[in-house]
Amino acid sequence: MIVSARILSTLRSTPLFAGLSDAELQAIAERAVLKSFGPGELLFSEGDPCSGLHVIVGGRVRIFKSSRSGREQVLAIEGSGTSIAELPVFDGGAFPASASTIEASEILFLSRKDFRMACVENPELALKVLQVVGGRLRRLVGIIEELSFTTLRQRLISWILREAKARGQTRDGSTFLELGVTHQEIASQIGTVRELVSRNMARLQAQGLIESSGHEITILNQAALEAELTSEI
Amino acid sequence: MIVSARILSTLRSTPLFAGLSDAELQAIAERAVLKSFGPGELLFSEGDPCSGLHVIVGGRVRIFKSSRSGREQVLAIEGSGTSIAELPVFDGGAFPASASTIEASEILFLSRKDFRMACVENPELALKVLQVVGGRLRRLVGIIEELSFTTLRQRLISWILREAKARGQTRDGSTFLELGVTHQEIASQIGTVRELVSRNMARLQAQGLIESSGHEITILNQAALEAELTSEI
DNA sequence: GTGGGCTGGTGACTTAGGTCACTGAGGCAG
DNA sequence: CTGCCTCAGTGACCTAAGTCACCAGCCCAC
Numbered sequence: 001m002i003v004s005a006r007i008l009s010t011l012r013s014t015p016l017f018a019g020l021s022d023a024e025l026q027a028i029a030e031r032a033v034l035k036s037f038g039p040g041e042l043l044f045s046e047g048d049p050c051s052g053l054h055v056i057v058g059g060r061v062r063i064f065k066s067s068r069s070g071r072e073q074v075l076a077i078e079g080s081g082t083s084i085a086e087l088p089v090f091d092g093g094a095f096p097a098s099a100s101t102i103e104a105s106e107i108l109f110l111s112r113k114d115f116r117m118a119c120v121e122n123p124e125l126a127l128k129v130l131q132v133v134g135g136r137l138r139r140l141v142g143i144i145e146e147l148s149f150t151t152l153r154q155r156l157i158s159w160i161l162r163e164a165k166a167r168g169q170t171r172d173g174s175t176f177l178e179l180g181v182t183h184q185e186i187a188s189q190i191g192t193v194r195e196l197v198s199r200n201m202a203r204l205q206a207q208g209l210i211e212s213s214g215h216e217i218t219i220l221n222q223a224a225l226e227a228e229l230t231s232e233i
Numbered sequence: 234m235i236v237s238a239r240i241l242s243t244l245r246s247t248p249l250f251a252g253l254s255d256a257e258l259q260a261i262a263e264r265a266v267l268k269s270f271g272p273g274e275l276l277f278s279e280g281d282p283c284s285g286l287h288v289i290v291g292g293r294v295r296i297f298k299s300s301r302s303g304r305e306q307v308l309a310i311e312g313s314g315t316s317i318a319e320l321p322v323f324d325g326g327a328f329p330a331s332a333s334t335i336e337a338s339e340i341l342f343l344s345r346k347d348f349r350m351a352c353v354e355n356p357e358l359a360l361k362v363l364q365v366v367g368g369r370l371r372r373l374v375g376i377i378e379e380l381s382f383t384t385l386r387q388r389l390i391s392w393i394l395r396e397a398k399a400r401g402q403t404r405d406g407s408t409f410l411e412l413g414v415t416h417q418e419i420a421s422q423i424g425t426v427r428e429l430v431s432r433n434m435a436r437l438q439a440q441g442l443i444e445s446s447g448h449e450i451t452i453l454n455q456a457a458l459e460a461e462l463t464s465e466i
Numbered sequence: 467g468t469g470g471g472c473t474g475g476t477g478a479c480t481t482a483g484g485t486c487a488c489t490g491a492g493g494c495a496g
Numbered sequence: 497c498t499g500c501c502t503c504a505g506t507g508a509c510c511t512a513a514g515t516c517a518c519c520a521g522c523c524c525a526c
Binding site for chain 2: 482483484485486492
């Protein structure tokens with residue numbers, strides 16, 4: 001069977017599979033199925049029975065919980081090279097949350113049986129899964145910490161600083177950040193509603209901490225923002 | 234080396250080690266160290282480097298995050314036969330939360346190296362760990378869901394119903410529940426403060442849903458309580 | 467152009483959640 | 497018995513968070 005070099009190289013750069021031999025990767029790639037998704041498409045819903053492991057070859061995926069009243073809480077955002085839903089594969093239960101693409105994405109799908117087999121044959125692989133899952137668990141604990149100890153304002157500040165660190169551009173002291181998402185999306189990432197994101201952005205601007213214009217913000221006083229996070233947690 | 238039968242039988246009844254042969258259990262038990270703790274003793278603190286796996290032989294342990302201002306958020310409560318902190322063992326990071334005993338407890342401690350070795354020698358064990366961790370992850374997601382979508386009142390109701398199901402005694406239609414913990418402790422389990430637990434208990438009583446007297450409550454109208462949970466999530 | 471989606475901004479209001487301060491009821495040591 | 501400590505109950509208050517409603521800008525399709 002011919003397997004695209006792209007899939008192989010993705011697998012190789014996926015933390016989960018890093019360290020496997022080419023032959024082993026080949027074996028996994030042969031059993032995997034590649035699917036393409038448009039932006040905003042649903043990969044699976046909370047409660048669906050878990051059929052297998054998903055590896056993101058390209059694009060970005062959002063893992064979230066939704067409430068009956070329409071609110072959403074984002075649990076994680078994953079980019080290329082990461083795997084999602086490793087755990088339900090093992091404990092046999094349903095997906096605990098839903099997943100949808102943010103942008104057009106290509107997802108490699110590996111059936112539950114095949115992935116489990118790969119793990120049994122490769123004790124190292126199981127340890128890697130544990131390592132990846134460890135990081136995931138840490139992030140969830142972090143979300144719980146933020147939700148129960150911090151104010152909305154602090155969560156927004158923390159979101160801005162995190163994004164700025166990841167994608168912002170620093171120019172003579174101040175950092176520019178292209179938001180790239182709607183206020184609605186920020187709200188569901190920090191666990192609140194659109195209006196409050198808008199209001200708090202405005203307040204930060206009024207206080208001279210940031211400068212916001214349309215879809216771009218500038219961090220004017222990073223030190224002050226950071227200070228609000230470290231104190232009072 | 235002589236290993237107490239108690240340790241062996243605990244290991245055997247621990248989900249994590251169920252399925253291992255007696256010889257394998259023996260090998261693990263020989264390397265493990267048993268420690269006794271009084272009630273309320275700290276096993277480890279958030280941020281401590283993770284030295285190994287803990288298995289609860291007897292007693293109960295509380296896993297929690299604490300905020301600088303003194304508030305605590307309980308992440309899990311584990312009883313005998315369960316393991317704690319499996320994950321940091323694998324990803325090498327520090328403990329993401331603190332753990333303390335609730336009552337006098339005996340904890341079996343297995344060093345990181347020994348546990349990892351056991352996993353490599355025993356692919357089945359690694360899969361078991363993944364299964365246990367899966368459950369843990371689900372519970373964390375549940376906490377996040379509760380914190381971001383539900384009101385304090387709903388969380389309290391949900392706590393009462395959960396405890397009643399686990400330890401309550403049903404007598405002609407109504408269920409008695411010995412609280413067994415302080416309001417302060419309930420508060421940190423549902424993510425709020427003492428006063429609000431007290432107030433909301435009083436409100437539930439005033440509405441005729443429960444009857445509370447000292448450290449014991451009686452659920453008078455279970456259907457109504459459940460209805461408050463299912464609607465409006 | 468023009469109309470209709472989405473998105474963002476804001477005012478007015480409600481309320482859940484939290485703080486503070488004090489009281490009072492058990493329980494236990496001396 | 498007395499005093500002290502830990503819990504629980506509550507009134508008064510404050511404010512973060514959320515809701516509702518409405519308007520304005522923007523961009524795309526027609």
